[in-house]
Amino acid sequence: MFNNKLLAIISTLALLSGCQSMADEATIGVPGQVVNTDSSINILNASLNGSGASGTGGQECCMSIPAKWKPGMTATLSWTKDPSPGVNPDGKRRPALPNGITTPEWEKWMKIHEANYKKMEKIIPLPKYGETCGVTFVFLPCDDARVVIDCEEKHRLFSKLPGGKNFDFELIHRMGGRAVCQ
Template sequence: MTQPPRRLLLASCLLALLTACAGGSSSFSLIGAPVRVYDLTGKMDTILDAEFDFIDRMGAPGRGGEVCCASLPKKWYPGMIATVRWVKDPDASLLYPTDPDEFRAYIKKKRATYQRLSAQMELLPYTRTCGVTLVFLPCDQVRVTIDCDQEGPLISQWRQQAAAMKGKSCPNTP
């Protein structure tokens, strides 16, 4: 009889442990939350794709819209960290060649310039969620809001920050 690979055994034990912990405590029950993107970078079509990674990865189109569903704990707890990954077109433009061959060459060349970025952040407290909103600001800054009551005021505040940054150069970051 062959023995199962060590990784499979460890993964099975971890899954059983997590299932037991989640089942025994209502504070760790999960909810599904839609993910949406606000691109406040100042140019249309700058953010092409975004992912919110907390318990699992959930992507969202950069051009707007909503994708279901990211998994979140029903109740917020201190120290919740998520990773946001996104693809950015540093020279977004809506002008494309109309000739099919030129268009294919243009897109191939353009895709080579796309930037893949990521940021880890602590999630703000939430009590009532309407979903995960990823807000992209100039200078590769990203913000996340989950709470329904905070979303409107925070997005308004971030719009003002984005407007204040318009035309200014971004500081170099390591």
């Protein structure tokens, strides 16, 4: 009986050692940035295991990631999206803010609008990285969200992207995403 319990414990530990998460790792602080290629939505915020950035597009400091990447690492990628920027589910457009001052009409509209926000989450394999330039959250159409952490990978994906309307299409293409959802 003792040998069966010991065998069960050893088997369980062997199974668990194959699934490494970011927990209990030495960490470093890096900037975070959101890149949204889906013009039909707004990304309000994104995080990797609870550490993240707002959807404003600029780099923000600081997020925590493991100091060294190891095979098998996973992370929880979470984000909040506004699925209908500027329009409520009933089709009403955002009211104007006279002189930037909120009105009761605007506050009522925003309450309805914020109830429409969607919280999304998925477990992802943590992409391999050596030298890091921070975490770049990339949002592709069809709720396809990815993270780029490695400097060389970020340079490969983002270097020489065209400006304007072609920026999003080319980045979607480079990342292997779909431009149109089914």
